Amino acid sequence: MSVIDKSEKKVLMISGVVIALFIFSMLYAKDQYNSNVPECVPFDKAYTEPKVVQLDEKTYQVFSVASMWQFEPAEIYVPVGSEVDFFLSSKDVVHGFNIAEKNVNMMAVYGNINKTTVKFDKKGVYKITCHEYCGVGHQNMQAEVIVHEPQSK
Numbered sequence: 001m002s003v004i005d006k007s008e009k010k011v012l013m014i015s016g017v018v019i020a021l022f023i024f025s026m027l028y029a030k031d032q033y034n035s036n037v038p039e040c041v042p043f044d045k046a047y048t049e050p051k052v053v054q055l056d057e058k059t060y061q062v063f064s065v066a067s068m069w070q071f072e073p074a075e076i077y078v079p080v081g082s083e084v085d086f087f088l089s090s091k092d093v094v095h096g097f098n099i100a101e102k103n104v105n106m107m108a109v110y111g112n113i114n115k116t117t118v119k120f121d122k123k124g125v126y127k128i129t130c131h132e133y134c135g136v137g138h139q140n141m142q143a144e145v146i147v148h149e150p151q152s153k
């Protein structure tokens with residue numbers, strides 16, 4: 001017979017419940033707030049050249065490169081309903097990449113590529129801001145995603 005103290009059993013049970021709750025709340029949040037967990041992509045130099053690539057009518061890839069103190073490309077035009085994969089890298093120090101309205105929160109790290117996918121269902125201008133202090137120009141470091149009606153730009 002194994003000997004587990006009663007109080008120990010209790011602690012194990014409680015830990016189990018807390019962990020289950022934690023996992024549940026993460027999955028719940030992922031669903032409810034449509035928050036995409038950023039992925040790490042194997043480093044490839046090809047990702048560090050700023051560009052916007054259109055894959056089909058409503059699918060885009062944005063290769064966003066952060067540096068002191070800008071994001072390139074600074075203006076990204078996509079039509080309403082687009083799904084955009086952001087591949088983020090940095091040329092120098094660590095920068096942040098935040099799209100507040102879209103719950104996007106990533107880090108731009110030299111030598112790394114971080115990826116997330118965002119769907120833009122509504123027309124408007126979505127600010128991308130650096131939210132990691134990166135030097136004197138930090139507060140001016142931003143870019144925008146301009147989501148327009150399909151025909152206009």
Ligand code: CUA
Nearest residue numbers: 095130132134
């Ligand atoms: Cu880049 Cu702060």
